[in-house]
Amino acid sequence: xxxxxxxxxxxxxxxxxxxxxxxxxxxxxxxxxxxxxxxxxxxxxxxxxxxxxxxxxxxxxxxxxxxxxxxxxxxxxxxxxxxxxxxxxxxxxxxxxxxxxxxxxxxxxxxxxxxxxxxxxxxxxxxxxxxxxxxxxxxxxxxxxxxxxxxxxxxxxxxxxxxxxxxxxxxxxxxxxxxxxxxxxxxxxxxxxxxxxxxxxxxxxxxxxxxxxxxxxxxxxxxxxxxxxxxxxxxxxxxxxxxxxxxxxxxxxxxxxxxx
Ligand code: 6GU
Numbered sequence: 001x002x003x004x005x006x007x008x009x010x011x012x013x014x015x016x017x018x019x020x021x022x023x024x025x026x027x028x029x030x031x032x033x034x035x036x037x038x039x040x041x042x043x044x045x046x047x048x049x050x051x052x053x054x055x056x057x058x059x060x061x062x063x064x065x066x067x068x069x070x071x072x073x074x075x076x077x078x079x080x081x082x083x084x085x086x087x088x089x090x091x092x093x094x095x096x097x098x099x100x101x102x103x104x105x106x107x108x109x110x111x112x113x114x115x116x117x118x119x120x121x122x123x124x125x126x127x128x129x130x131x132x133x134x135x136x137x138x139x140x141x142x143x144x145x146x147x148x149x150x151x152x153x154x155x156x157x158x159x160x161x162x163x164x165x166x167x168x169x170x171x172x173x174x175x176x177x178x179x180x181x182x183x184x185x186x187x188x189x190x191x192x193x194x195x196x197x198x199x200x201x202x203x204x205x206x207x208x209x210x211x212x213x214x215x216x217x218x219x220x221x222x223x224x225x226x227x228x229x230x231x232x233x234x235x236x237x238x239x240x241x242x243x244x245x246x247x248x249x250x251x252x253x254x255x256x257x258x259x260x
Pocket of ligand 1: 092093094118135136137138139140141142143144145148149
């Protein structure tokens, strides 16, 4: 660890879930090098009753249990003064705002991140008064915030200097441009009857760039059309995309299928 170390603090009842992440290649190396630090804090240790109770029945009734506010807030109160005061405190919940690449880029600016991983039906709502943001990784429900925290750790850590070698692959990948990434090919030139697009073998880099840009647009229109809203598309690219789209619609109508 050094003054540039990026620290992830995980408040979790299941710290062992993060053991695999520590030894994983890219992250494991970054931890070794001191670029990264990952600390787990089991807030059960901040309970004060003899049964170390972390949850209780919901007021108003209903299924499941609710995580008590007192031990997690006590844990946070002890941790926060040990960290840079600018460190965001993030509560992980399917009821949060959506985590996207722009947030990963913002958090990668540092100095670190404090992640609260919930379980059961969630935290007592008063815990939210002690956090900066409530974040979800997508529109589906996980049993706990730990897997969501791992997704966030990977997305942020790979943007940190010294964690990924090739910075070009960071700017060209899916989502950093607002579009999905173009398809990739490697050898063999023909695989089970499917050939690599001829343009990629041409050595004409202007043509290759254009093909990739247009494939990005087409893929995005097919799989994530909402990402194209509000994006300015070059006139010729737009014309190509509309023609390609019309052709695909005609082909699909002929087959009666709806594959992408
Ligand atoms: Cl952050 N937590 C849980 N429990 N489920 C989720 C999630 C988070 N994001 C999507 N589903």
